[in-house]
Amino acid sequence: MATIAGVRLPADEVALWETMELLPEAVFEYEPLVASGETHDATFLRVLTVDGSRLDAALEADPSVADRTRLATTDGGWLYHVEWAETVTETFRTLTDCGGSITNMVGREGEWDLRVVFLDRAAFSDAYDCCVEGGLTPAIGSVQDLDVDEGFEPLQTRQSHCTLTPHQREALIAALEHGYFEIPRRTSLDDIAADLGISHQALSERLRRGYDVVVREFCAQAQVDAA
Known part of the structure; x- marks a missing residue:
């Protein structure tokens, strides 16, 4: 197999x-x-x-x-x-x-x-x-x-959960755990960045790239499931 x-x-x-x-x-x-x-x-x-x-x-x-x-x-x-x-x-x-x-x-x-x-x-x-x-x-x-x-x-339609880099995964998990995605938000990017020990810009870039990976993989998998 x-x-x-x-x-x-x-x-x-x-x-x-x-x-x-x-x-x-x-x-x-x-x-x-x-x-x-x-x-x-x-x-x-x-x-x-x-x-x-x-x-x-x-x-x-x-x-x-x-x-x-x-x-x-x-x-x-x-x-x-x-x-x-x-x-x-x-x-x-x-x-x-x-x-x-x-x-x-x-x-x-x-x-x-x-x-x-x-x-x-x-x-x-x-x-x-x-x-x-x-x-x-x-x-x-x-x-x-x-x-x-x-x-x-x-193979090109199959997605692997390891596509996110460790930094992207860390940023997304921290944002989730700190309530950044809640409405209203319970924290700010500055607070999360300080907690991770990185700059506001570095955190913002990691989150944007992480969003891109997650959305692309979700859409690709949705296409596979609908086929």
């Missing part, structure tokens, strides 16, 4: 750590050219919500990027073809040579969320051990077994 796992890795163990540091508002959507096998050195990369000139400069200076070509402007961002440095391809090989196939990755705020498919739970367990032995620190989110008797919608 095939297994789909949501895996989170720090960007400094995968790719684009320096770019994410320079552009904390950016969202990176990775589409592998080869999901498994020997080749992991290039990919398509869609980047959302950042200034193009700043993005080009950041990618040019990022040691995880060997080369990049901007292919097109997309809705709210840019599409690149990226050739990765050897350290990045080694990380991808660690993930896939133990039996996993990366179907998509999303990077934001210093972390990557991956969707990885394995032939079965045993392959998933072996791959996890491989990652740890290879020096990676994977955090496991959702793990789902596919039952051949229950049917299966395309």
Whole structure:
């Protein structure tokens, strides 16, 4: 029985750590050219919500990027073809040579969320051990077994609960617990930010990005349920 796992890795163990540091508002959507096998050195990369000139400069200076070509402007961002440095391809090989196939990755705020498919739970367990032995620190989110008797919608329509970053999740939970979403509100952003030890602007940005993730995933799941 095939297994789909949501895996989170720090960007400094995968790719684009320096770019994410320079552009904390950016969202990176990775589409592998080869999901498994020997080749992991290039990919398509869609980047959302950042200034193009700043993005080009950041990618040019990022040691995880060997080369990049901007292919097109997309809705709210840019599409690149990226050739990765050897350290990045080694990380991808660690993930896939133990039996996993990366179907998509999303990077934001210093972390990557991956969707990885394995032939079965045993392959998933072996791959996890491989990652740890290879020096990676994977955090496991959702793990789902596919039952051949229950049917299966395309992978791109399935949603993982691990899409929110820890900072976004912390901000949303704090806002909920402090009564920020109640009518009338029982607290302010300034109070929540002070409690979390961050600035008003940082909290506001985390909440907005968190809203975006939650709403997009809800709408996608609603479409799946209605199909």
